[in-house]
Amino acid sequence: MSYHANERGYYGEFGGAYIPEMLYPNCEELRQNYIRIMEEPAFQEEFQQLLKDYVGRPTPLYFAERLSEKYNTKIYLKREDLCHTGAHKVNNTIGQILMAKKLGKNRIIAETGAGQHGVATATVCALMGIECVVYMGEIDIARQAPNVARMKMLGAEVRAAKSGSRTLKDATNEAIRDWINNPVNTHYIIGSVVGPHPYPDMVARFQSVISEEVKSQLQEKEGRKNPDYVVACVGGGSNAAGIYYHYLDTPEVGIIAVEAAGKGIHSGESAATSALGKVGIIHGSKTLLMQTGDGQITEPYSISAGLDYPGVGPMHAHLFRSGRGEFLSITDDEAMTAGLELSQMEGIIPAIETSHAFAIFDYKKFEKDNVVVVNLSGRGDKDLQTYIDYFKL
């Protein structure tokens, strides 16, 4: 049994392509070509070259000595925060912009919540000289002004999603509607392992460079390819998919997923999809999602905009349902405290999304000789104002 997607895009019972016919030709074109294109030597060469020279890969695998000492285990940090644009998101946008070029597309659309994926998309569009439209919820535009400015400076057009709750899920709806209206020349760069097949698998493959590097880096540092645990925060789940990817079918490597509990799982203000979600359809994928008993999708809450998504990628829904992954949820307060601790013990200010992953060490005890790799998915510059307000800095 494999925890990877099958050829129809299912992870166990989750995944597939629940899309209206208007999107069928677009998704089908991608489905028929994505693996072939990704495996072309010329594609790989260009992709790897850009990851090295432009993104700054391989990112370091750093042994966090003080943190390890405190929690009495061996903690390694995969430094995705050192990627160009400040997070792992760019691995995927580099891959997808090359894919779009191979498919002959000359216009890019994307959705963004906090703006990280929007910035990563605007960046690669500037790099390639391709028109870029980013949909962003009206509310998020107001609260993420620096990233809006970054996207504009990079030459992208930021369009406000004014429907529904005016946040990430609605920005995604608007991007999908744009794609319905522009089916021929436009490629939609989805930012996470969500959406209809083949997106979850394609994005996971582009992010898989993270665990590929961990394998060789760990070999060098510990004389072994496999850690005992890989840990990542999960909103949609792209950084998690990247660090799990090459370990999915290696049962001796424990998989830990950290979701945002917001103000508490049962507070009514949470984004802990595995705990609160039920099986349903969101953005073309069958997965776990937060919804009313009547099947209306509800609005999640987290202090971290990047974890503020009512669904979760189908890979993760399957990891949860099958028991392959251990799912923990961390509140706003616990995450903020963990972010401050990482800053002061290791000199690294993490994104608040990432801070959630570091909060587990107070709850989950590891053996002294366990090797625990935490994906440090993004840096905290974008969250400085939230940290300032929270800690009254």
Next chain:
Amino acid sequence: MNRIKQKLQEDHKLLSIYFTAGYPSLDDTVPIIEALEHAGVDMIEIGLPFSDPLADGPTIQESSTAALQNGMTTALLFEQLKDIREKVTLPLIIMGYFNPVLQYGVEAFCKKCQKIGIDGLILPDLPFDVYQEEYEVIFEKYGLLNTFLITPQTSDARIRKIDNASDGFIYMVSSASTTGAKSGFGTAQQGYFDRIASLKLKNPQIIGFGISNAATFQAATAKAKGAIIGSAFIKHLTQNGTATITEFVKGIR
């Protein structure tokens, strides 16, 4: 015989109207259906509102949000419709997104539809292959027709496949777009209408998306069996309420 199939045999062009259940007011569902039948429309699509209607333009999005805010739910819609067959005889279709149906339970939903006298369903995000593998048996058990969509981008081969799997009519989306009125049909649409007509499909086609008035209705039905009006009707309800439905319908044909 299923009322939709019976209607499709009539020797004239069909006018179908879509509206969102629970809009403008929560209790407007049944009065709108009755008024539409009296006004002489041939078929009605009752929209089951959804929080994230990704194939819809702003008009239907807004009516869906308003209907949900008014308190519309699947259970309430069924309650409102429970005596509808004592009031109207025209074919009734429920159109919506798959997730609310999935949460109600596909079989429970279909069973309820049969009990009420619903004739068919249109669920644009329930894919054709999943329907055939998992749900066709259930739809057939409860005598419900399922209608599939085709678009200008749908290949001839896939249209043939959909035609073979359909038993009723094919919902022909007029252009690559979400719902909502355009300013008419250009040469691209005419070419698409001609292409579909030349395929001589076994199921009649009814055209939807972008039909808003007499001119677009006539253009759409020049080759197809009928046409569906949604957003334009909802706009009419927003501006005029439910009192002048007959005038709206008379203005179309």
